[in-house]
Amino acid sequence: MSVSDISRDVVLAAISEHDDLGSDAFAERHGFTPARGYLLVHEGKEYDPKAVAGVAHGYLPGEAPLTDAELSGALDAVVTLLRDRGFEVRPLRSPTWLEAELVLACDVVARNDWRLVRSHDPRAIDLSRLLQSLPLHPPESRGPTFRNPNSVQRKTSDIATQHPDYTGKPTRGGKLDREILHAFLERPAEMHAQADAIRAGITTGTLSALPLAADPDEEEAISEGRALLLLHLRRERNPRLRAKKLDAALAAHGCLECEVCGFDFERTYGERGTRYAEVHHVVPLHVTGATTTRLQDLAVLCANCHRMIHRGRQWLTPAELRELVEHRKAPPA
Ligand SMILES: [Zn+2]
Ligand SMILES: [Zn+2]
Structure with missing residues (x-):
């Protein structure tokens, strides 16, 4: 059996x-x-x-x-x-809302004076379309009502009724909803810019055109609600940009040394490591918008340094990570 x-x-x-x-x-x-x-x-x-x-x-x-x-x-x-x-x-049920989705929803609620947005409202319909086109949830995880205008209305109500000025009884809503709401209240400019970046990434196809990666660490990133990291990693894997950056680095230095620790895949692994390095966007997605990437916004990194840059909520710049590494190497005074 x-x-x-x-x-x-x-x-x-x-x-x-x-x-x-x-x-x-x-x-x-x-x-x-x-x-x-x-x-x-x-x-x-x-x-x-x-x-x-x-x-x-x-x-x-x-x-x-x-x-x-x-x-x-x-x-x-x-x-x-x-x-x-x-x-x-x-x-039967739709997957839980991820950080990037909540940023988009919160953005709409904030622009509506922190009131819910009804399902027939064009803004709810637009948001519904946008969320359905975001590549964060594979099709097989989507329920029949996945991010439809009604579910958008419900989520905007969850957010609006958690606002500190709301006097009635709050509807449901999770911990992450509240975290994003408070981020918007504390850092409105940054959070609206994040929402703009995600929207730009979707409309230009930068985000959706890239393949879904089956990296377990990325899965973990999603479950922690760190969808922005996922979008960032996906953007960095753009093969055309990567190739351009690697070409430029090879032309300039003759090798692909990690800009933080100097590790060179080819030097260590020989032919197997030829033309291998990771490429990292120094300027986060939510600051640049996803429309243009200049080569000087990209850094060539080894896999370890790249991981360390993205570890934790606050990402480091390559310069900050280099400082950290050098500080640790320095002999104790
Ligand atoms: Zn490195
Ligand atoms: Zn990166």
Whole structure:
């Protein structure tokens, strides 16, 4: 008995049994409690992925259906398997709002005198479109109402009702909502500039054109709500800009030494390290806007120094990191 034996054909068989019986009779016959978390979508109809997988197992030669109890705790495995077999499985709930999204929402609320923005308001509709085009959430993590104008209205209400001057009862809203709100109250100019930069990055395609990276550290950055770091790293990976910067550095110095510590990938790794270095935007996204990048805004770094620059909330400049390294090297007085 194993979930991984389930083939596409037996899933289709379970789906047609479901269609013949209707969802209530199907659930009753097999004793599954209603779906939580995910929906299997097939030819425009919705199914409980766990029930379908359990029943599908019974269509395998010599196998019995898997029960709800047998599949308890296996929902993630079921979702992965169904996707592997070419089925569309969507989460029921939309993913939590990330920092970059909240910056955009807060920006709109602040410009509306800290009042919520209704779903039919053109600003809510624009924001909804913008958020749906942001490359922060992969399509399979988006629920059916992902960042639609209603969800935008709800979020602007969460933000507006957390404002210190709001006298009524606040709606829901998370810790990150409050953090971003307070950042806007304390540093309005910087935060509005951040919002402008994210919007510019989206409209020029700078942000969305770059591939989603499967770097676990970036995942971590997202879960910490540091979406701006993700956008920054993505921008730095622009292959055309990278190539230009590396060419310029090679022409100027004849090598690709890290501007902080002097590490040279080729010197250490030989041919394997030839023409390798990381490229870092010295001026953060939210200061420049994402429209133009000058080569002198880019620094050539080794992987370690680049990580250290981005570690923590406050990014260092290469010069600051160099100072830190040199200070540590200096013999104690
Ligand atoms: Zn270095
Ligand atoms: Zn960087």
